[in-house]
Amino acid sequence: MPAYRRIISTLQSLFRKEELDRDLDEELSSYLDLLAEEKVRAGMSPEQARRAARLELGGVEQVKEKVRERRVGAMTDTLFQDVRYAVRTLSKNAGFSAVAILILAIGIGGTTALFSTINTALLSGLPYQQPDRLVVGLKTMNGEMSGPVSRVDYFDYREYSRSFEELAALTTFTMQFTVTGGRQPALVDAGFVTWNLFRTLGVNPILGRHFLPEEEDPGGGGQILISYGFWQGHFGGDPGVVGSTLNLDGFPLPIVGVMPRGFRFMFDADVWALVDKNGPFDSERDSHSHWVVGRLKSGVTMEQAQADVDAISSALAEQYPESNAGKALLLTELQSYMVRDVRLSLLLLMGTTVLVLLIACGNVAGLLLARGERRLSEMAMRSALGASRRRLLRQLLTESLILTIAAGLLGITVAYLLQGVILQLLPVGELGMERPVIDSTALVFTLLVSVATGLVVGVVPALRGTATDPAQQLRSASRASEDVKSSRLRSGLIVLQVALSVALLIGSGLLIRSFAHLSMLDLGFDPENLLTGQLQIQVSQYPTPEERNQFFTSLLEEIEALPGVVSATVINRLPILSRWQDWSIWPAEQPPPSLQESFSAMARWVPPGYFETMGIPFVSGRDIAATDVPGSPNVIVLSEGVVRALFQGSNPIGRMVNVGDWQTFEVVGVVRDARINTLRRAPDAAFYMSFAQMGPSRAQIAVRTAGDPNTLVGPIDDLLRRKDPNVLFAKASTMASVLDDQVAGFRIVILSLVLFSAVALALTAIGLYGVLAYHVSQRQNEIGVRIAMGASNGELLGMILRRGLLLAGFGLLLGVAAAYPGTLLVRQLLFETQPLDAASYVGAVGFLGLVAALACFLPAWRATQVNPVEVLRRE
Amino acid sequence: MTGGKADLLRGTLDMLILKTLSLQPVHGLGISRRIEQITGGVFQVQPGSLFPALQRLEQEGWIKGTWGESENNRRAKFYRLTSAGRRRLGEEKRNWAQVTLAITRVMEAT
Numbered sequence: 001m002p003a004y005r006r007i008i009s010t011l012q013s014l015f016r017k018e019e020l021d022r023d024l025d026e027e028l029s030s031y032l033d034l035l036a037e038e039k040v041r042a043g044m045s046p047e048q049a050r051r052a053a054r055l056e057l058g059g060v061e062q063v064k065e066k067v068r069e070r071r072v073g074a075m076t077d078t079l080f081q082d083v084r085y086a087v088r089t090l091s092k093n094a095g096f097s098a099v100a101i102l103i104l105a106i107g108i109g110g111t112t113a114l115f116s117t118i119n120t121a122l123l124s125g126l127p128y129q130q131p132d133r134l135v136v137g138l139k140t141m142n143g144e145m146s147g148p149v150s151r152v153d154y155f156d157y158r159e160y161s162r163s164f165e166e167l168a169a170l171t172t173f174t175m176q177f178t179v180t181g182g183r184q185p186a187l188v189d190a191g192f193v194t195w196n197l198f199r200t201l202g203v204n205p206i207l208g209r210h211f212l213p214e215e216e217d218p219g220g221g222g223q224i225l226i227s228y229g230f231w232q233g234h235f236g237g238d239p240g241v242v243g244s245t246l247n248l249d250g251f252p253l254p255i256v257g258v259m260p261r262g263f264r265f266m267f268d269a270d271v272w273a274l275v276d277k278n279g280p281f282d283s284e285r286d287s288h289s290h291w292v293v294g295r296l297k298s299g300v301t302m303e304q305a306q307a308d309v310d311a312i313s314s315a316l317a318e319q320y321p322e323s324n325a326g327k328a329l330l331l332t333e334l335q336s337y338m339v340r341d342v343r344l345s346l347l348l349l350m351g352t353t354v355l356v357l358l359i360a361c362g363n364v365a366g367l368l369l370a371r372g373e374r375r376l377s378e379m380a381m382r383s384a385l386g387a388s389r390r391r392l393l394r395q396l397l398t399e400s401l402i403l404t405i406a407a408g409l410l411g412i413t414v415a416y417l418l419q420g421v422i423l424q425l426l427p428v429g430e431l432g433m434e435r436p437v438i439d440s441t442a443l444v445f446t447l448l449v450s451v452a453t454g455l456v457v458g459v460v461p462a463l464r465g466t467a468t469d470p471a472q473q474l475r476s477a478s479r480a481s482e483d484v485k486s487s488r489l490r491s492g493l494i495v496l497q498v499a500l501s502v503a504l505l506i507g508s509g510l511l512i513r514s515f516a517h518l519s520m521l522d523l524g525f526d527p528e529n530l531l532t533g534q535l536q537i538q539v540s541q542y543p544t545p546e547e548r549n550q551f552f553t554s555l556l557e558e559i560e561a562l563p564g565v566v567s568a569t570v571i572n573r574l575p576i577l578s579r580w581q582d583w584s585i586w587p588a589e590q591p592p593p594s595l596q597e598s599f600s601a602m603a604r605w606v607p608p609g610y611f612e613t614m615g616i617p618f619v620s621g622r623d624i625a626a627t628d629v630p631g632s633p634n635v636i637v638l639s640e641g642v643v644r645a646l647f648q649g650s651n652p653i654g655r656m657v658n659v660g661d662w663q664t665f666e667v668v669g670v671v672r673d674a675r676i677n678t679l680r681r682a683p684d685a686a687f688y689m690s691f692a693q694m695g696p697s698r699a700q701i702a703v704r705t706a707g708d709p710n711t712l713v714g715p716i717d718d719l720l721r722r723k724d725p726n727v728l729f730a731k732a733s734t735m736a737s738v739l740d741d742q743v744a745g746f747r748i749v750i751l752s753l754v755l756f757s758a759v760a761l762a763l764t765a766i767g768l769y770g771v772l773a774y775h776v777s778q779r780q781n782e783i784g785v786r787i788a789m790g791a792s793n794g795e796l797l798g799m800i801l802r803r804g805l806l807l808a809g810f811g812l813l814l815g816v817a818a819a820y821p822g823t824l825l826v827r828q829l830l831f832e833t834q835p836l837d838a839a840s841y842v843g844a845v846g847f848l849g850l851v852a853a854l855a856c857f858l859p860a861w862r863a864t865q866v867n868p869v870e871v872l873r874r875e
Numbered sequence: 876m877t878g879g880k881a882d883l884l885r886g887t888l889d890m891l892i893l894k895t896l897s898l899q900p901v902h903g904l905g906i907s908r909r910i911e912q913i914t915g916g917v918f919q920v921q922p923g924s925l926f927p928a929l930q931r932l933e934q935e936g937w938i939k940g941t942w943g944e945s946e947n948n949r950r951a952k953f954y955r956l957t958s959a960g961r962r963r964l965g966e967e968k969r970n971w972a973q974v975t976l977a978i979t980r981v982m983e984a985t
Contacts, residue, residue, distance in 0.1 A: 023952075024926075027903065027940075030951045031922065034904040037947060057922050066927045 009682075024067055028060055079209025082398040084773045085491075090399060096371065097403065104407030104457075106759055107357030108449050109414025110551040114350045116442035117419060127262075129202025130295075135305065137292030143868045148172045148288045149329065151275065153316060157292065157329060160312045163305035164294040168197035172289055174269050176698070177248040178536055178728055179234070187536065187730050188230065190248070191269035192276075198225075200295050207231075207244035207328035208257030216277050223274065227737060228261040230270040246271070252542050256802050266291060273662070285316075285323035295333065306331050348826055352507075353570045355500050359760045362493045363767045365457040368400060369490050370774050372465030380464055401451065408450030412443070421752070460489060465637045487778075490771050491807055494764075498811020499818060501764040502848050504757040506819040507826060509840030511750045514833045523739075524674025525575060526615030529566075530735035531709035532574055533716075536728040545630050545695025552607065552691070552699065555723065562715050564706050569613040570691060570699035571606045577700065577738050579677045585687055587646055588656035588664045599645045602676050602686035603659065605694040611671055612635075613704050621653045621669030628690040635693075636665035639673045641685025657687075665689065668781045671797045702735075709734045721849050761848065765855040772859035780866055788868040797860045804856030812845055819844075888928050890918065890971065893956060893964040898937060900955035902945060903929065929954065937963045 032053050039049035090097040128134060139149045154169045161167060174189035195211035205225060215223050228606045235241045245252040296305055375576040379392055542548045552570055559568040573581055582600040586593055609625050619640060636657060643652050652667045659665060673683035705712055713732045720727050823835040895901060895909045907920045932938045937960030944955045
C-alpha cells in the first residue's frame with residue numbers, strides 16, 4: 001500500500017473512528033437483515049429467521065473487534081483506548097492510584113537525583129581539556145601512599161620524564177596575604193603553581209596571558225594571575241587590570257592575566273603566583289608540600305608513564321638515599337583522585353535508593369496482584385466479550401505503565417528537591433566540576449526507570465490476572481477464594497521487602513552509632529562558647545617581634561575587658577580550623593634522626609593562658625609565662641603523645657628538645673593530647689612554643705565567652721578599628737559551627753539514609769498489612785465457620801499473627817544474612833563502630849519486628865470481629 | 876477440515892473476494908453466498924473472517940464500498956473492484972496458477 005494511503009487510513013481510523021464504527025454497525029445490521037430475508041424466503045417465520053441469522057453471524061461484538069484490529073493504526077488506536085480505559089479505571093480507584101504513584105515517585109525521584117549527581121561527579125569529565133589524559137602524582141613511602149611531593153623531586157621528574165606533554169606542580173595549601181592600597185585591607189588566598197599548570201589543565205586566561213617559563217627563574221618578576229571573582233570584587237571587572245600591580249603584604253606584583261569564571265583547581269584561590277624554584281623555603285627533598293599534575297602524551301598509557309617515573313624515582317633514591325630511599329611517585333587518574341571522598345557516599349546513597357525503589361516496586365506489585373484478583377471477573381467478562389488474552393495483558397500493562405510514568409513525572413519534582421539536599425551535603429561543587437543538574441540524560445534515565453518499573457510491577461500481576469478460564473471464573477465470581485499462586489507470590493514479595501528493609505535499617509543503625517560517637521567525642525578541648533577568627537597585622541607597621549608581641553598582648557587584654565568575654569588567646573593554628581604543620585622533634589642529646597625514624601608532631605605557638613582558655617588540661621609543669629620572651633631561654637610545652645614517643649613516658653620537665661632545624665627548647669610543661677586535625681583522627685601529639693618567642697604577625701584568635709559568641713563579633717571589630725584600622729580581622733565563626741561543618745557531609749549521608757530507611761520501613765509495614773488484611777478478607781468464610789465451631793479470639797489472633805510473623809521472620813533472617821557483607825562496603829564511613837555492631841543489629845531487628853507485629857495485629861484483630869452468622873448466611 | 880467443509884487456505888480469501896467482485900459490485904452477504912455457491916459449499920465464509928478481510932482490502936485500495944440498495948430495496952454496502960484491485964487480481968491469478976501447477980507436479984510425481 002502506498003505510503004500516502006497508509007497515512008490517510010491511519011489518520012482516518014484515528015479521527016474518523018466513530019464514523020467508521022457507525023458504518024460498520026450499519027453494515028452488520030444490514031447483513032443481518034439480508035440474511036434473515038434469505039431465510040424467510042426459504043420458508044422460516046420472520047422471528048425464526050432473525051434468530052437463525054443472529055446465530056449464523058456469531059457474536060456481533062467479536063466480529064466488530066476483529067475488524068477494528070485489522071484497521072491500519074489499530075495499534076495506536078487500541079493504545080489510545082487502553083490509555084483511556086486505564087486512566088478511567090485508575091481514577092475510579094483514586095486512593096489506590098495515589099498511593100501507588102506516591103510510593104513509586106519517591107523511589108524513582110531518589111534514583112534520578114542520585115543518578116544525575118553520580119553522572120556528573122563520577123562519570124562525566126572534569127571541566128578541563130581532555131580530562132582523561134590528566135594524572136595526579138602522589139608520593140609513596142615504601143609502597144604506602146603518603147601524600148604530597150617534594151618540590152625539588154618534582155623538578156627532577158619534570159626534567160627527566162618523557163611521558164608527559166606537561167608536568168606541573170602546585171602547593172597543597174594556599175597562603176594568606178594582605179592586599180593594601182585599597183580602601184580597606186583585604187585578605188587574599190594565594191596558591192603557588194609552576195608556570196605550566198594552566199597549560200597542563202588546558203585552561204586559558206580570559207584576559208592577559210599564562211605565565212612564561214622564564215618567569216619561574218630567579219629574578220623572574222613575581223608575576224601573578226588573578227581569579228575571576230577577585231577581578232570582579234576587587235577591581236570591579238576593570239579590563240585594564242592586566243599590566244597593573246597588586247600590593248601583597250607590601251610587595252607590588254604585576255598582574256599578567258585573569259582566569260575564567262568558576263575556575264578552581266584543588267582549592268579556591270584569589271591569586272596564583274609562581275613557585276619559587278630556587279627559593280630557600282621548603283627546599284629540602286624531605287619536605288613534601290606539592291601536588292604534581294601531568295598531561296600524558298597522546299599514545300602513552302598509564303603503565304608506561306608509571307614505569308617512566310619509577311625509573312626516575314629509583315635513580316633519585318640511589319643518588320639521595322637519605323631523603324629518597326623507598327620514595328616513589330604514584331600516578332592516579334585525576335578524576336578518580338578528585339572524587340575519592342564522595343564516591344563511597346554517592347554509591348551508598350545510590351544503592352539505598354535502588355533498594356527503596358525495589359521495595360516500592362514490591363509494594364505496588366503486591367497491590368496490583370491483589371487488585372488483579374478482585375478484577376478476575378472483569379477480565380473474564382471482557383474475555384467473553386471477545387478480548388484476546390494478549391489484548392487483556394496489554395490493557396493491564398498499560399495500566400501499570402501509566403501508574404509508573406505518572407510516578408516518574410512526580411519523581412522529577414522529587415528529584416529536583418532531593419538534588420538540592422544532596423548538593424548541600426556532598427562537596428561535589430568543590431571539585432571544580434559543573435553543578436549537577438537534572439538534564440536530558442537524567443530525564444531519559446527517569447523515563448527508562450519508569451518504564452522498567454512499570455514492566456517489573458505489572459508483568460506478574462497481569463499474567464496472573466488473565467490466566468483463569470473465563471467460564472469458570474464467571475460461574476464462581478461470587479465465591480472468590482484466595483488464589484494460592486497469587487498469595488504465594490505476594491508472600492514472597494513481602495519476605496524480600498522485609499529483608500531489604502532490615503538490611504537498610506542495620507546500615508542506618510551503624511551510621512547513626514558512628515555519628516553519635518563522633519558528636520559525643522572528647523575533643524581534648526572545650527568547643528562550647530568559643531569564638532574564632534583570623535588576625536593579621538602589617539609587618540611594616542610592627543617591624544620587630546617585640547612590637548608585634550606588644551600589640552597582641554594589649555589586644556588580648558582589651559578584648560578580655562569587653563563585657564561577656566571570659567578570656568581571649570591567640571595561636572598560629574587553632575584546632576580543627578587549621579590543620580597539620582607537623583615538625584620533627586627529638587631529644588637534644590641525640591643526633592638528628594633520619595627521615596624514616598623521625599617523629600613529627602603538630603607545631604603550635606601560644607601565649608600564656610592558652611590552655612586555660614581552650615580547656616586543655618595540664619598534666620605537669622607550668623604554662624608558657626609572660627617572661628618567656630625573645631632573649632630569654634626558649635621554652636616548650638609538650639602534649640602527652642610527644643612525651644610517650646620521645647621519653648617513653650618518663651618525666652620530661654627540664655629536659656631539652658630540638659625542633660626541626662631550629663634551636664633547642666627546654667621542656668617546662670606537659671598537657672593532654674587534643675584533636676587538632678580532624679575529628680576522625682585520634683588525638684594528635686603536639687608541642688607548644690612561646691608565641692612571644694616566635695613573634696609572628698599573623699594569628700588565629702579564640703575568645704571564650706559567657707554567652708552566645710556571635711554577639712561579640714561586632715564589639716571586637718569596633719575595638720580593632722579604633723586600635724589600628726590596618727589590622728585585618730576575618731572569618732569570625734564559633735567553634736561549634738566549625739565542628740558542625742566538619743560533620744555536615746556525614747550528617748547529610750546519614751539523614752538521607754535514615755530517611756530512606758524510614759520510607760522503606762513504612763512501605764514494608766504497609767505491604768505486610770496489605771497482604772494480611774487481604775488474606776483475612778479472603779478467608780472470612782473459613783474464619784466464620786471456625787468461630788461458629790467455637791474457636792476463641794486468642795486462637796484466631798494467633799492463627800493470623802503466626803502467618804504474618806512467619807513471613808516477617810523469614811525476611812529478617814534473610815536481611816540479617818545480607819546485611820553483613822553489605823556493611824563491609826560502608827566500613828570506611830564508620831567511626832569507632834564495628835560492622836558487626838550488636839546494638840545496630842539487635843535494634844534494627846527489634847524495631848522491624850515490632851513494626852511488623854503492629855502491621856499484623858490489625859488484620860488479625862479484624863479476623864476476630866467476623867460475624868459468623870452473616871458469613872454463613874451469605875454462603 | 877471439520878464437518879466436510881474446507882478451511883480457506885491462508886491468503887486465498889482475498890483472491891476469492893476480488894474474483895467475486897470482478898464481475899459486478901456485490902454486498903457482504905452476497906460475497907459469502909457467491910463463494911459458497913461457486914465452490915459447491917466447500918468454502919463457507921463466516922462474517923468473522925469476511926468483514927476483517929473486506930476492511931483490509933478496502934484499506935489497500937483494491938476495493939471500494941458504497942452504500943446502495945439491494946434487489947429487495949434494502950440498504951446494503953456494495954463493494955466494487957478498483958483498477959488497483961483489478962491489477963491485484965491479475966497478479967494473484969498468475970501466482971495461483973504457478974502454485975497449483977507446482978503442487979500438482981509434486982503430487983503426481985512418481
